[in-house]
Amino acid sequence: MDDLFAHSLLVVTGKGGVGKSTVAAALGLAASRRGLRTIVVEVSAREDISRALAANTTGVYTELAVSNGLHHISIDPQRAMEEYLRERLPMGVLAALLSRSRLFTALTAATPGMRELLTIGKVWELAQSERRTPGAKPYDLVVLDAPATGQGLAMLQAPRTFASVARVGPVANQGRAVASFLADPLRTAVLAVSTAEEMPVSETLQLRSQLREELGRDLVLVVVNAVVPHRFTDGHRRALRAAPPSPAQHAALFLANWARYQRAQIARLQRGLQGVALVKLPFMFQSALDPAALELLSRELEP
Amino acid sequence: MSVAERMAGKRICICTGSGGVGKTTTAAAVAMGLAAQGQRVAVVTIDPARRLANSLGLEQLGNEPRLIEPDHFAGQGVELQGELWAMMLDAKRTFDELIDLLAPDTATREEILSNRIYQELSSAVAGSQEFTAVAKLYELNASGRFDAIVLDTPPSRSALDFLDAPQRLTGFLEGRALKVLTAPTGAAATITARGSGLVFSALRRVTGVDLLADLSTFFRVLSNVVEGLAERASAVNRLLGDPATTFLIITSPEPTPIEEAIFFHRRLADAGMPFGGVVINRVRMLAHTRPKIDETALAADLGGDVDLAARSTQALGDMRALARRDIASLRRLTVELDEHPILVPQLDRDVSDVAGLVAVQRFLFARRHERSTLLAEHAF
Numbered sequence A: 001m002d003d004l005f006a007h008s009l010l011v012v013t014g015k016g017g018v019g020k021s022t023v024a025a026a027l028g029l030a031a032s033r034r035g036l037r038t039i040v041v042e043v044s045a046r047e048d049i050s051r052a053l054a055a056n057t058t059g060v061y062t063e064l065a066v067s068n069g070l071h072h073i074s075i076d077p078q079r080a081m082e083e084y085l086r087e088r089l090p091m092g093v094l095a096a097l098l099s100r101s102r103l104f105t106a107l108t109a110a111t112p113g114m115r116e117l118l119t120i121g122k123v124w125e126l127a128q129s130e131r132r133t134p135g136a137k138p139y140d141l142v143v144l145d146a147p148a149t150g151q152g153l154a155m156l157q158a159p160r161t162f163a164s165v166a167r168v169g170p171v172a173n174q175g176r177a178v179a180s181f182l183a184d185p186l187r188t189a190v191l192a193v194s195t196a197e198e199m200p201v202s203e204t205l206q207l208r209s210q211l212r213e214e215l216g217r218d219l220v221l222v223v224v225n226a227v228v229p230h231r232f233t234d235g236h237r238r239a240l241r242a243a244p245p246s247p248a249q250h251a252a253l254f255l256a257n258w259a260r261y262q263r264a265q266i267a268r269l270q271r272g273l274q275g276v277a278l279v280k281l282p283f284m285f286q287s288a289l290d291p292a293a294l295e296l297l298s299r300e301l302e303p
Numbered sequence B: 001m002s003v004a005e006r007m008a009g010k011r012i013c014i015c016t017g018s019g020g021v022g023k024t025t026t027a028a029a030v031a032m033g034l035a036a037q038g039q040r041v042a043v044v045t046i047d048p049a050r051r052l053a054n055s056l057g058l059e060q061l062g063n064e065p066r067l068i069e070p071d072h073f074a075g076q077g078v079e080l081q082g083e084l085w086a087m088m089l090d091a092k093r094t095f096d097e098l099i100d101l102l103a104p105d106t107a108t109r110e111e112i113l114s115n116r117i118y119q120e121l122s123s124a125v126a127g128s129q130e131f132t133a134v135a136k137l138y139e140l141n142a143s144g145r146f147d148a149i150v151l152d153t154p155p156s157r158s159a160l161d162f163l164d165a166p167q168r169l170t171g172f173l174e175g176r177a178l179k180v181l182t183a184p185t186g187a188a189a190t191i192t193a194r195g196s197g198l199v200f201s202a203l204r205r206v207t208g209v210d211l212l213a214d215l216s217t218f219f220r221v222l223s224n225v226v227e228g229l230a231e232r233a234s235a236v237n238r239l240l241g242d243p244a245t246t247f248l249i250i251t252s253p254e255p256t257p258i259e260e261a262i263f264f265h266r267r268l269a270d271a272g273m274p275f276g277g278v279v280i281n282r283v284r285m286l287a288h289t290r291p292k293i294d295e296t297a298l299a300a301d302l303g304g305d306v307d308l309a310a311r312s313t314q315a316l317g318d319m320r321a322l323a324r325r326d327i328a329s330l331r332r333l334t335v336e337l338d339e340h341p342i343l344v345p346q347l348d349r350d351v352s353d354v355a356g357l358v359a360v361q362r363f364l365f366a367r368r369h370e371r372s373t374l375l376a377e378h379a380f
Helices: A020-033 A048-052 A077-088 A092-100 A102-110 A114-126 A149-165 A170-183 A198-215 A234-242 A247-273 A291-300 B023-036 B050-055 B091-102 B106-114 B116-123 B128-143 B159-174 B176-182 B187-207 B212-222 B226-241 B255-270 B295-301 B306-337 B354-365 B368-377
Strands: A009-014 A038-043 A064-067 A070-075 A141-145 A188-195 A219-227 A277-282 B012-016 B040-045 B083-088 B148-152 B245-251 B275-283 B342-345
Touching (some): A009 A020, A009 A149, A020 A141, A020 A219, A020 A291, A038 A114, A070 A077, A070 A114, A077 A114, A114 A149, A114 A170, A188 A198, A198 A219, A198 A247, A234 A247, A234 B306, A247 A277, A277 A291, B012 B128, B023 B040, B023 B354, B091 B106, B128 B226, B255 B275, B354 B368
Parallel strands (some): A038 A070, A038 A141, A188 A219, B012 B245, B040 B148, B245 B275, B275 B342
């Protein structure tokens, strides 16, 4: 993961509820501390990241500066489409008409992969050194907090699917450009967030094989979130089980068993990942996700 | 109140909440508890953990409920007086079966099923899994085979998608897109047809995909079943609001799921849907009395291992810090919902096997005095 921040785009994927947004925010924070102009992108309006970064959210679909060098945007597919039509269609009036047309909206929604394409298209635009958005400054790094695993994969596939279905037209051209950007291991890196539990581990392994089979890409990194510290050996566990019950004995045995279960899941993950780098983030006992905790996690993620 | 009391007089229990909070396990445990009381229960799971599916014997299952062998639970201290049926929802197949049911003839059916737009709509479009889950629920309920049905809900980005699913489908079917394309005659139709021609050519120009053929076929053939689908969607919607239906909100003590639970509760009330209670999974309980730890005595208990005694004291401090965090979440939820949540403590093991299900079920179905004893055993 030495050159993780040398990419233009980091796609952070994972099952819902594993802390994907937290990891995306922590990565953004780590990159901006390195002096990189960074933007963390979330899809559809959810305010988790901005809340964690202690920002004042005044609106969505705006590139907001969160702190020094760190920015945030929430992409809404409908707005992405309007922007796309405005910029790409030579006929301004028709574009305005179309973006307001319910029929057009319904049809684009029904067009396979269109929403995903428009969303990833906007992410791609953010990652370009020459921004298409008038007056917008380029970013050194874009961190995408991708939708949960299945939808996230669909989003990465959309440009290629489109480029092959539609041979001509502006969408096909853009689809090709975005697809080659996503396929380039020097520019785009895909990483997965998991927890050391059965379902997230299974989903991470499944995601990896789908990435390889369907996109010819591999994960560059797996972040295992909320790992309980390994403080008790098997010998400790035996001694604890033999001891008379007491609050401390109960807590110690609980944590020992929990950590043991997690280690078994991490071992399963490692076996399935064969060589993909793995970083563990510590379980946070003391605090919920506040700026201080995020700062701590971002240090752990520094390449 | 336990789940048993909350389920009195109810036929349908919908378990909802954000992803990763243990919805599937809770749904299975609720169903098991009801079956233990003598009811014929079906549990519809969406995407169970493999071990949970295995432990219920679900892995070879199709899209129909199957009876779980009672000896699955032998030796676990649970005797099923009734019957427990379980199935795994296949969204695409449920949608296909619905078309099968509603299509007037084989030709129409085949034409719909092979249409590219239909395939996209039935499998990928957001809301289809939610819609098919309730459609399946409707079908199982109408069959009259079960005293109770417990429904797990899809791992949506938001639990709200689930509640909106029937309306969204109806909205799509009754929307302008369909009207324009399925009304081929009349002056008004000619004008809108010209308008839609413009839209289609613009769409082709922008996307480079000529969808006109696919779309017009889709809308033409779908018009044969649209009435049936819309009827089904509103029947499903009525079923969700039925007094015999109840929504259980499932959450973990983490801040994001708690906020979503509060939001969803408000939306249930706004939509006039019946709320049945809230379950918080994986809670760390704080003991009522917390005497100071005598590390010397603890070390003596641990065979003189002073280091282990120190580690254990630290562990207790960590678990109590967690428990205090959980109490804050719990208070917030209790105040916002004006409702006492049913607590399931975090167990130091995987709960996705039969023993885990039985453990969760005990917390859900325990009577009040019994529950406080059970919870105290898990407090730190």
